[in-house]
Amino acid sequence: MTGVGGGLGLWIVPLAVLGGAVRVSTPFLFVSLGECITERGGRINLGLEGTLVMGAMSGYAVSYLSGSPWLGVLAAGIVGIFMGLLHGAICSLQRVNDIAVGIALMLFGVGLADYLGKPFIQPAAPQLPAINFGWWASSPDVQHALKINELFLVGVALVPLLVWAFRATRWGLILRIVGESADAARALGYPVIPVRIIATCCGGFLAGVGGSFLSLYYPGAWSERISSGQGITAVALVIFARWNPQLCFYAALLFGGAGALGPSLQAVGVHGGYYLLNAAPYILTLLIMIVTCSPKRALVGAPAELSITK
Amino acid sequence: MVDETASTLIRPPPAGHGDAAAIASNAAAVVAAPGPRPRRGFAAGGTAIEAVLVPAGALILSLLLFGVFVACAGVNPLAVYRYMVEGSVGSWFSVQNTLTRAAPLLLTGLCTALPAQAGLMIIGNEGAFVMGGLAAAMAGVALHGAPAPLALAAMTLAGTAAGAVWIAFAGGLRHWRGVNETISSLLLNYIAIAILNQLVEGPFRDPRSLNKPSSPSIGYDHMIDSIPGTEIHWGLVVGIVVCIAAYVLIRHTTIGFATRIAGGNLRAARMVGLPIGWLVMLTCALGGAAAGLAGMIELAAVQERASADLVTGYGYTGILVAFLARQNPLAIIPVAMLLGGIGASGGLLQRHLGLPDAATVVLQGIIFVMILASDAVYGRLPWFKRADAAA
Numbered sequence A: 001m002t003g004v005g006g007g008l009g010l011w012i013v014p015l016a017v018l019g020g021a022v023r024v025s026t027p028f029l030f031v032s033l034g035e036c037i038t039e040r041g042g043r044i045n046l047g048l049e050g051t052l053v054m055g056a057m058s059g060y061a062v063s064y065l066s067g068s069p070w071l072g073v074l075a076a077g078i079v080g081i082f083m084g085l086l087h088g089a090i091c092s093l094q095r096v097n098d099i100a101v102g103i104a105l106m107l108f109g110v111g112l113a114d115y116l117g118k119p120f121i122q123p124a125a126p127q128l129p130a131i132n133f134g135w136w137a138s139s140p141d142v143q144h145a146l147k148i149n150e151l152f153l154v155g156v157a158l159v160p161l162l163v164w165a166f167r168a169t170r171w172g173l174i175l176r177i178v179g180e181s182a183d184a185a186r187a188l189g190y191p192v193i194p195v196r197i198i199a200t201c202c203g204g205f206l207a208g209v210g211g212s213f214l215s216l217y218y219p220g221a222w223s224e225r226i227s228s229g230q231g232i233t234a235v236a237l238v239i240f241a242r243w244n245p246q247l248c249f250y251a252a253l254l255f256g257g258a259g260a261l262g263p264s265l266q267a268v269g270v271h272g273g274y275y276l277l278n279a280a281p282y283i284l285t286l287l288i289m290i291v292t293c294s295p296k297r298a299l300v301g302a303p304a305e306l307s308i309t310k
Numbered sequence B: 001m002v003d004e005t006a007s008t009l010i011r012p013p014p015a016g017h018g019d020a021a022a023i024a025s026n027a028a029a030v031v032a033a034p035g036p037r038p039r040r041g042f043a044a045g046g047t048a049i050e051a052v053l054v055p056a057g058a059l060i061l062s063l064l065l066f067g068v069f070v071a072c073a074g075v076n077p078l079a080v081y082r083y084m085v086e087g088s089v090g091s092w093f094s095v096q097n098t099l100t101r102a103a104p105l106l107l108t109g110l111c112t113a114l115p116a117q118a119g120l121m122i123i124g125n126e127g128a129f130v131m132g133g134l135a136a137a138m139a140g141v142a143l144h145g146a147p148a149p150l151a152l153a154a155m156t157l158a159g160t161a162a163g164a165v166w167i168a169f170a171g172g173l174r175h176w177r178g179v180n181e182t183i184s185s186l187l188l189n190y191i192a193i194a195i196l197n198q199l200v201e202g203p204f205r206d207p208r209s210l211n212k213p214s215s216p217s218i219g220y221d222h223m224i225d226s227i228p229g230t231e232i233h234w235g236l237v238v239g240i241v242v243c244i245a246a247y248v249l250i251r252h253t254t255i256g257f258a259t260r261i262a263g264g265n266l267r268a269a270r271m272v273g274l275p276i277g278w279l280v281m282l283t284c285a286l287g288g289a290a291a292g293l294a295g296m297i298e299l300a301a302v303q304e305r306a307s308a309d310l311v312t313g314y315g316y317t318g319i320l321v322a323f324l325a326r327q328n329p330l331a332i333i334p335v336a337m338l339l340g341g342i343g344a345s346g347g348l349l350q351r352h353l354g355l356p357d358a359a360t361v362v363l364q365g366i367i368f369v370m371i372l373a374s375d376a377v378y379g380r381l382p383w384f385k386r387a388d389a390a391a
Helices: A009-040 A048-066 A069-091 A098-120 A140-145 A150-168 A170-180 A182-187 A192-216 A230-240 A245-267 A274-278 A280-292 B003-009 B020-032 B047-072 B077-089 B092-117 B125-142 B148-177 B181-201 B235-252 B254-264 B266-271 B276-303 B314-324 B329-353 B359-377
Strands: A130-132 A147-149
Touching (some): A009 A147, A009 A170, A009 A192, A009 A230, A009 A245, A048 A192, A069 A192, A150 A192, A150 A245, A182 A192, A192 A230, A230 A245, A230 A280, A230 B181, A245 A274, A245 A280, A280 B181, B047 B077, B077 B329, B092 B254, B092 B276, B125 B148, B125 B314, B235 B329, B254 B266, B254 B276, B266 B276, B276 B314
16 A cells, blocks of 8 residues: 555545546436425335436447437436336336336346347447646646536536425426325326426436446446446435435435445555445445334335335 | 235225134135136136236237347347257257256246235346356355365355345345335345455455456356256256245245235235235245345356356346246246247357347347236136126
């Protein structure tokens, strides 16, 4: 562990974790914000794992074919809408369990992305631009840590927007009513099923965009195993964040930091426990769920129509 | 689910919790009561035909959709169907391939189907499979020089125990901490794979495995044989026997009966004083043990040493097997063979038609979605209408 990090010594680790947190957290942020919208409407979509991978594949493919990474992001979002529509429509059939459909769409999405993405494993697609906030620093490590992708900033901007939308807009109110009590929503004359389908589509859009970040910035190439459980971790993160977009943001940063721990330590030459460190986000998720869940009371802030909290 | 019937059914709980007669009569009332929907998976009487026809219809529809899908990719769907039949049952070689692939699916399917009886949706099959294979490898390497029956018994014990603990952990978290078991068991998959990779690249690595890190070999003497006259290993027989045993346990024992009450109506089960926590733990442990046994057999019959190759995908396919069998352990037997056949035909599709190996995964995904969507059809087809279905 000597002589690495160019003068910064071991300070490189927290710095890299911080920089990595911003980088790794972006997909977590988008998926959890999307799932937040879906779950506020009273449905849970575990299929976002599949949506994330489909978004990564289609974003990369479109960016490669068109030459514009932002077009790729848009395509990933549109693919996400379709995946959400599929989930929303099937769940609207009578007696169909939304968690089971999520599992099915997770397997389906991963398989389909693998199938369609075969031709795009080799070629290099144009990547999303990053803004260098570390221009003032002389150390390349600091510069690297402060290089922040524009898509992350979009995600950050979405957070207050969603908080405001849930609290103060008519749409947000309708969504919350549908999520709290379908009967009340029906009595008020709001169409429950269409609202939920739209909410699932919105969630799918954001998850698709989050997926495009994986293939278009970090790790920055398309492969079948690009997301191993980030989508599902993000779904668990929404529970931890109590369906609050602002808390989702902090939780995403925390999970991003956990995910960046392994690579950061490896960069300074600590190789022991590489795989276990890479599993840190999953272990952290599990621990957080154990600590924060309780069988005795409903979770604070949970939409009452949500199947997992019933 | 069936709460509206439950509230009218449940009398005040019996005075003494150990009052067996009261428990039995209450439980019988709960189960015999005509609910708004027939109990999933074990359709009775006239709905038995429905329970076969609806999934079969969904399956045919899925195959048609898959045909449209490959047609969009410029491949003749009829050729696809022909090669699928040829690759799964077309020759003795294909049949053996199909049955060999079905063997682990019989057991990984139970990992979802058994906890489902208690109302849990477990998808940690892959993790339990991996942990079972890893633990069996450790036992096998440790007993390298021991007599074969002893080594095999120890490997079986280690594999099933590891799988059982793995899934029972998710079940326990669900019952005592209220942690959603679907999410936690999926997270446990990734953790299991990380543990496997960590061990075979570190302390449990055979230094001679250079380009592909793997554990030391368990030794050829300790491997599971093929069924005489075939290339199929004994895992197929083990799987079928375990499925039948699981069916008997669920359908014809008191424990199975109590589990189904807990799964069908939690409040009713609580009212009659069933030990729900232990029932949940038991079914999860048994399901995990089945998947762990599958991992042990995969190691001892096929792979010989633990490596990243233990992540086979049999666990994920097992989820589909369980749902396609409508969580019925007996129905898992034909369904596992069906999906084994689909997997077996993948090679032929790849070689003759240039379809990527993910094509069979896409087909599995389509089948999964269609099967779930077909849940909406039950009790609504005019020729299956029953008096209580309208209630």
